[in-house]
Amino acid sequence: MQRRLILKGLGASAVALPGLAACGTAGGGDVELSDEPVTIRMTWWGADTRAELTNQAIAAFEKEHPNITVKGEFKDWAGYWDALATTTAANDSPDVIQMDELYLASYGDRGTLLDLADTSEYLDTSGFEAATLETGKIDGAQYAIPIGAGMLASVVNADLFAQYGVELPDDTTWTWDDYAAIANELTEKSGGAINGSGLTGGTDAGSVRYWARLHGNELYSEDGEVTLDPAVLAALWEYNLGLVESGGVESAAQSVESQSAGIEGGSLATGKIAMGFGYNTQITPLLAASGADLRLLQLPGNAEAAANFIKPSMYWAVSSQSEHPAEAATLIDFLVNHEAAADILGTERGIPANPAMREHVAADLDEGGRLAVDYIETAVAGPPVAVTPNGGSGFDPMVQRYTQEVMFGERTPQEAAEAFIDELKSEIDAAA
């Protein structure tokens, strides 16, 4: 709590410094549309499909607002964050920024994002549910508007279940014990041709978070402290070690291969495993890559504890360095609130977080979109999750590293869990 206060103090003093001078102007109430032609820059990560759709949406926006020109820039995930950090450091940040939950606090806490309350005249958030908007707030400041929402799901390959004569599980009751039994059965009945499942966790924040919440634990407290219990994390690894041993889960080396091959080349897409975990919106690329009958099931154990959660798949944010916050906000308003934009963008950035847009696009969805929407409507979510604190943006690669060390037998689960939590804490403390 105290750290947060100190941080705010630092943020306030930083306003006076030249590097962040733009913070001052944004709060100063001079947020208004210019009469002159204005050019704003917008940046996002993603593949070619996204770029094509986004550029179409930009063209539609420019037609409605003839004096605003939008220059779009896009990169892949890793290069995106390098570029955003360096352009922000050079005081040359794009005006409109696609933001991820992992980095929201890293940027928000450091005063580089605009509190969108300042631009409410141009960006209407009244259509959003309060809980959804909350996921874009840090210490009460609305630093970002959620674009889409996703939920963790079990992805099963029904073709492989049929091929090896294994019955599809009842996902309204299944537990982690059931999951293990089914995974082992699949491996056995396939004669080792496939493994029942991929790793059930330790590959990203979502899987660890779900497991923790099942055990009444959370990754972070509301005020950004690490609360993950090492024993809980160790149990997650123990569970997987047992399954790797019995063959239900693919080997450590296979997991590494699968992970580095990305979603479209991973074990689930190539049919090397019959069960895995993913976000519901990932079903579209998975279906396309696998060509198999993939389905989204409730997570094991969720029936008892409702530990699943809604994860904003990404956000729009405005840089505090922007010289044209009103125009930037107008663009975001168009992207999240207008049917003309929703018609173009569809569910490519996730199921729209704005309920009106969600309803609007639901009319004509492809198979993947249909499955994803059905899932999010039936899945039971527990309480919302705390925003990843500043310094926690490196969670995924960090937990993957410790998972590998455990799976390759370099550390015991308990040792690794304690070391992981120490490292995570020191990253977060160092960032504060």
Place this chain on the structure above:
Amino acid sequence: MSATTELRSLGRQGSTAKRQNKVAFWFLLPWFVGLFAITLGPMVASLFLSFTDYNLLQPAEFNGLENFTRMLGDERLHRSLGVTFTYVLVSVPVQLGLALALAVVLDRGVRGLAFYRSMFYLPSLLGASVAIAVLWRMVFGADGLFNEGLGLLGIEGRGWISEPETALGTLITLNVWTFGSPMVIFLAGLRQIPRVYYEAASVDGASRGRQFLSVTLPLLTPIIFFNLVLQIIHAFQSFTQAFIVSGGTGGPADSTLFYTLYLYQRGFGNFDMGYASALAWLLLLIVGAFTAVNFWASKYWVFYND
């Protein structure tokens, strides 16, 4: 030649040299601009940043030697040093040995020398590129070409780049494979050795092996030294291969965490640019120390024939 003409010609040479210097300066100017604007400038900046806490998004704050004392307790740094030293100390000697061996073979007047020289040189041109690293990932993946080859021989392969014991080995192999550029330099060096030495040696009844040890090697030591210094510096700076093969993580389980990769992760992945700058300077010191030791040791084994 009389003393006066000698002086006059010296004078002419002097003015020609001056004019040539001027021309050289203009030709070098673009390089100087580059040197100051994109090498020395950032180096000075990073030297300053290495004494600060700098997260890229907020102004840097001076924190004295904290970054350097922090290195002492940084386990991942120690791990990355271990990985990098292994990589340098294994791949450079093997690479140079291979380059020398092939250069000697090619120097024997193989037919189609130009063709072989180009073929062997090709990987050096491509070695540090992203494309080759991607190719490497495919060749040494669990379902890759290498395992298929082994399968034909009835040997069961493994995930060469996805297991910690073998991942670094595949990267060392990749570096060794780019032996072409030292090989070309060796070839040029071999051509410099006067044939009369070999003729004299064979008249004295020295065998081919004896000739290699007593004539070729000693006369080639300056070239070996040059290649050694160059390749060590080059190997310390390796980044692309590990970045692409491990997907930027240095995995599995940090087994391919090159020093430069760790530096990159700290600076860009963790908003830890002050510490990353300090790491960069440590690397400079390490490379400098290696080079200094190399130069010092060269007094004892490098033989200059002139």
